[in-house]
Amino acid sequence: MLLAFDTATPLVTAALHDGEDVVAERTSTQPMKHGEQLAPLIEALLHDRGLVRQDLTAIAVGVGPGPFTGLRVGLVTARTLALALELPVYGVCTLDVLAIEAVDTGAVHEDFVVATDARRKEVYLASYDADGARLVGPDVLKPADAATAAPVVGEGALLYPEAFPHAVGPARPSAGWLARVVAEERAELLDPEPLYLRRPDAVVNAARKQVLADDPSRGPAR
Amino acid sequence: MSDAPLVLGIETSCDETGVGIVRGHTLLADAVASSVDEHARFGGVVPEVASRAHLEAMVPTIERACETAGVALRDVDAIAVTSGPGLAGALLVGVASAKALALGLGKPLYGVNHLAAHVAVDQLEHGPLPEPCLAMLVSGGHSSLLRVEDVTTGVEPLGATIDDAAGEAFDKVARLLGLPFPGGPHIDRAAASGNSVAIDFPRGLTGRRDMERHRFDFSFSGLKTAVARWVETQQRAGATIDVHDVAASFQEAVCDVLTRKAIDAATSQGIEDILIGGGVAANSRLRAMAEERAAAQGIRVRVPRPGLCTDNGAMVAALGAELVQRGRAPSALDLPADSSQPITTVVA
Ligand SMILES: [Zn+2]
Numbered sequence: 001m002l003l004a005f006d007t008a009t010p011l012v013t014a015a016l017h018d019g020e021d022v023v024a025e026r027t028s029t030q031p032m033k034h035g036e037q038l039a040p041l042i043e044a045l046l047h048d049r050g051l052v053r054q055d056l057t058a059i060a061v062g063v064g065p066g067p068f069t070g071l072r073v074g075l076v077t078a079r080t081l082a083l084a085l086e087l088p089v090y091g092v093c094t095l096d097v098l099a100i101e102a103v104d105t106g107a108v109h110e111d112f113v114v115a116t117d118a119r120r121k122e123v124y125l126a127s128y129d130a131d132g133a134r135l136v137g138p139d140v141l142k143p144a145d146a147a148t149a150a151p152v153v154g155e156g157a158l159l160y161p162e163a164f165p166h167a168v169g170p171a172r173p174s175a176g177w178l179a180r181v182v183a184e185e186r187a188e189l190l191d192p193e194p195l196y197l198r199r200p201d202a203v204v205n206a207a208r209k210q211v212l213a214d215d216p217s218r219g220p221a222r
Numbered sequence: 223m224s225d226a227p228l229v230l231g232i233e234t235s236c237d238e239t240g241v242g243i244v245r246g247h248t249l250l251a252d253a254v255a256s257s258v259d260e261h262a263r264f265g266g267v268v269p270e271v272a273s274r275a276h277l278e279a280m281v282p283t284i285e286r287a288c289e290t291a292g293v294a295l296r297d298v299d300a301i302a303v304t305s306g307p308g309l310a311g312a313l314l315v316g317v318a319s320a321k322a323l324a325l326g327l328g329k330p331l332y333g334v335n336h337l338a339a340h341v342a343v344d345q346l347e348h349g350p351l352p353e354p355c356l357a358m359l360v361s362g363g364h365s366s367l368l369r370v371e372d373v374t375t376g377v378e379p380l381g382a383t384i385d386d387a388a389g390e391a392f393d394k395v396a397r398l399l400g401l402p403f404p405g406g407p408h409i410d411r412a413a414a415s416g417n418s419v420a421i422d423f424p425r426g427l428t429g430r431r432d433m434e435r436h437r438f439d440f441s442f443s444g445l446k447t448a449v450a451r452w453v454e455t456q457q458r459a460g461a462t463i464d465v466h467d468v469a470a471s472f473q474e475a476v477c478d479v480l481t482r483k484a485i486d487a488a489t490s491q492g493i494e495d496i497l498i499g500g501g502v503a504a505n506s507r508l509r510a511m512a513e514e515r516a517a518a519q520g521i522r523v524r525v526p527r528p529g530l531c532t533d534n535g536a537m538v539a540a541l542g543a544e545l546v547q548r549g550r551a552p553s554a555l556d557l558p559a560d561s562s563q564p565i566t567t568v569v570a
Contacts, residue, residue, distance in 0.1 A: 035317055036558050039322065079281045
């Protein structure tokens with residue numbers, strides 16, 4: 001039994017796949033709060049099917065790109081759960097999952113783009129051929145710099161219609177499709193490493209107050 | 223002791239990824255991975271850098287702890303994790319990992335208070351805590367005086383810093399003096415050959431009026447500003463600054479206030495045991511001064527060895543083991559990471 005989950009968007013999605021097809025799927029109810037919702041969601045999924053943790057045989061996780069905090073919850077959960085249960089863990093680019101769903105559900109029939117919300121008025125974006133094979137990306141871009149008349153899958157198209165007028169297919173990734181992608185090896189299987197695509201903001205912990213005497217430009221005493 | 227609970231503790235509230243394993247009061251492993259070097263050039267901890275480092279270090283650190291302890295994960299009886307206070311994004315990595323262990327191993331999860339864990343860690347070195355005891359926790363993130371009746375339930379805050387933490391003052395003064403981050407050990411070393419009465423730096427919140435409202439509170443912001451002004455004045459006058467004297471005089475001022483207030487708090491509460499914890503407890507002058515002054519009042523001082531004073535997983539495991547032994551209820555799987563978890567909430 002394959003357990004799949006993705007935390008690269010505001011909602012947590014988790015699913016079970018028995019080797020034939022998806023047998024259970026759940027999505028969190030509250031946006032954000034990945035850390036609070038993921039573990040109970042996994043527990044509920046197992047309970048739905050009357051399964052125990054020992055029934056799991058592999059773990060699949062969306063590696064983003066996506067907002068960092070949620071992304072890390074998914075990745076550290078996948079890695080640690082795999083350690084505890086001695087299971088293999090497979091990472092998949094979250095944009096690839098949207099692409100495969102769009103192809104398999106007939107939403108696209110030509111080259112297309114997947115764009116998700118990267119916040120800060122930017123999108124995470126990758127382009128695909130008609131079979132859902134990734135051609136370019138993923139990258140983080142301003143919508144205007146990536147504007148296209150091609151079909152665009154994902155929330156990015158809904159957020160920036162002026163740049164992406166041709167919105168099609170699913171808005172957010174589903175763990176059910178993530179599970180199918182892994183079970184059928186429809187996309188590149190990656191190590192469970194986060195696709196951050198951005199460097200960390202080098203802002204020192206704001207909780208620690210700064211005072212006049214701290215101006216580093218003043219230089220140290222000799 | 224073999225029926226004492228085997229507990230794995232995870233700590234990620236700041237820049238150290240700590241995983242400790244204890245059996246009751248016996249320390250079996252204390253694995254720590256630090257991202258401090260990555261923060262050094264910023265002169266403070268960068269939350270996003272710390273969070274990324276926690277994710278990378280988590281599984282290897284768990285594996286290293288198990289290897290050192292000579293135990294398999296499936297043998298662990300319970301998982302404990304710091305749920306707060308601390309950096310939100312950093313805490314979250316530890317909490318999510320602890321939940322995955324609890325879920326994957328089918329064992330109870332305890333989301334614990336970081337400060338209470340700093341208190342509980344001393345049991346690994348000096349045995350059961352005296353009840354009650356007065357705990358002074360001093361580090362880069364906290365400066366608190368606590369009355370501890372039972373570390374699993376009753377931690378009562380008596381006082382805390384109203385501005386900077388003690389360790390933060392060390393970091394900032396070190397920076398002023400051109401010493402590396404983190405400042406504590408460097409100030410300690412520089413002060414060793416300095417004159418501690420060379421400069422009379424202010425003792426925050428010890429004046430008569432302050433003592434009415436802030437008897438057990440601390441303030442280090444004024445001290446740090448005073449050091450900055452002193453250094454600046456000397457520089458303007460073209461005088462050479464003796465880093466050793468400044469470090470020694472600054473350190474003396476911090477330790478004087480800390481020990482004075484801790485002993486005052488203990489005496490006023492009728493408590494005969496003081497426990498000092500947190501990274502600043504590794505400071506040699508603080509240890510010496512506390513022991514000397516406490517002895518004069520007939521008060522005993524307990525300080526864990528430096529490696530247990532700084533943030534680590536062993537302290538979380540130690541508190542976890544105490545919670546299991548005292549039959550406290552575990553946390554739910556929807557446990558949040560709470561960056562401002564109050565000290566009165568020992569288990570979230
Ligand atoms: Zn601490």
